[in-house]
Amino acid sequence: MTSKLNAAAALLLALLLASCSGSKAATEPSAAANGPAAATPAPSAGFRSIDTRKERQVLSAFIARQLTGPYGVYTTLLEADQSGEAAAGHEVLSESASLLMRAAVLAGDKGRFANEWRLAERTFDMQGGFSYRYSPELQKRYPVNAAVDDLRLIGALYEAGQVFDEPDYTGQADKYSRRFYDNNVKEGYMYDFYDNIYKTTNSFVTLCYIDLSVLRKMSISSELRDVLLHNMDGILQEGYLSDSFPFYETRFDYHTGAYSSENINTVESLLSILHLAEAGRHKSASISYIKEQVAAGTLYGQYSRDGKPLNDTRSTAIYALTAMIGAELGDDALYRSGIERMNEFRVQDSDSPLYGGFGNTDTGQAYSFDNLMALLAYSYSL
Numbered sequence: 001m002t003s004k005l006n007a008a009a010a011l012l013l014a015l016l017l018a019s020c021s022g023s024k025a026a027t028e029p030s031a032a033a034n035g036p037a038a039a040t041p042a043p044s045a046g047f048r049s050i051d052t053r054k055e056r057q058v059l060s061a062f063i064a065r066q067l068t069g070p071y072g073v074y075t076t077l078l079e080a081d082q083s084g085e086a087a088a089g090h091e092v093l094s095e096s097a098s099l100l101m102r103a104a105v106l107a108g109d110k111g112r113f114a115n116e117w118r119l120a121e122r123t124f125d126m127q128g129g130f131s132y133r134y135s136p137e138l139q140k141r142y143p144v145n146a147a148v149d150d151l152r153l154i155g156a157l158y159e160a161g162q163v164f165d166e167p168d169y170t171g172q173a174d175k176y177s178r179r180f181y182d183n184n185v186k187e188g189y190m191y192d193f194y195d196n197i198y199k200t201t202n203s204f205v206t207l208c209y210i211d212l213s214v215l216r217k218m219s220i221s222s223e224l225r226d227v228l229l230h231n232m233d234g235i236l237q238e239g240y241l242s243d244s245f246p247f248y249e250t251r252f253d254y255h256t257g258a259y260s261s262e263n264i265n266t267v268e269s270l271l272s273i274l275h276l277a278e279a280g281r282h283k284s285a286s287i288s289y290i291k292e293q294v295a296a297g298t299l300y301g302q303y304s305r306d307g308k309p310l311n312d313t314r315s316t317a318i319y320a321l322t323a324m325i326g327a328e329l330g331d332d333a334l335y336r337s338g339i340e341r342m343n344e345f346r347v348q349d350s351d352s353p354l355y356g357g358f359g360n361t362d363t364g365q366a367y368s369f370d371n372l373m374a375l376l377a378y379s380y381s382l
Contacts (some may be wrong), residue, residue, distance in 0.1 A: 185228060233281065249264075270321035
């Protein structure tokens with residue numbers, strides 16, 4: 001039984017790590033379609049930098065028209081086999097639902113939020129958490145959650161309760177936060193996933209899963225919350241690589257007490273920095289480095305641990321995250337430059353089926369992560 005459980009956990013972990021790796025979303029702009037590359041109050045409390053309403057409106061229309069089915073946003077626009085190890089094609093992810101819910105809160109769209117939450121709860125809710133993936137073709141709800149997505153769903157409910165003055169959303173957030181604590185937290189430490197069949201977790205935490213601002217809101221005793229925050233803040237802070245390359249390690253193994261990173265995926269580190277910025281715990285060296293790389297247009301998809309670029313791939317999601325970080329910090333220049341770099345990837349050809357979205361006009365492919373991260377970045381300025 002132990003070997004079977006470990007094998008299942010290893011497989012499920014491989015499926016989950018894409019949740020914040022961004023590898024599925026990496027896309028370079030098509031020059032033919034897009035042209036040449038050219039702790040303050042939170043955005044929802046009144047941040048405004050540039051007017052992104054038109055871009056957001058057109059992107060929302062693309063997502064609704066081309067990228068959405070009866071169960072939510074497709075993982076990829078083009079159909080694909082739904083029995084693979086990684087989600088693809090018209091499968092749907094709790095990641096996508098959580099991003100849509102956050103974008104709706106930031107936009108102050110009460111009706112859209114209510115619709116997205118009803119669909120997400122119906123599609124993904126299971127006894128032990130929110131399934132990270134649902135296959136309409138197989139009518140299969142995968143029996144594991146992804147902590148990063150559960151926390152974003154819970155956080156969106158808390159925000160909706162406040163922004164829309166709806167105590168019911170706060171009550172639901174409290175309920176699901178207690179479930180998350182019961183299943184994804186052991187002895188004051190958070191784990192990546194909970195297996196609803198085997199009733200177990202994996203053995204480590206991926207640093208970009210540690211959403212400190214949501215953990216701080218969880219409906220548990222102050223003593224338990226203080227321990228959890230102390231432990232997870234410490235793991236995240238101590239995963240800092242160096243002032244010369246101010247990104248973060250990939251994961252921390254509870255069994256060995258050690259960090260590990262094969263390579264440094266930029267989306268993962270940017271998510272870690274965003275979570276730190278939301279909690280007022282970011283490092284100034286990280287922000288300076290991001291601003292420099294965004295200004296130069298040289299923030300690439302993957303690096304070695306000493307900061308050497310391992311590819312020259314840029315992506316929509318990377319620059320969307322830099323804009324979000326700028327918004328969280330009230331840094332107008334960083335928000336603007338992040339949006340401008342991100343917009344280099346927009347499909348602006350009105351005759352293209354990808355018009356208004358972010359995708360590859362040569363292949364016709366578009367990814368949920370790219371488009372929803374862009375939608376969320378635009379929403380910060382509304």
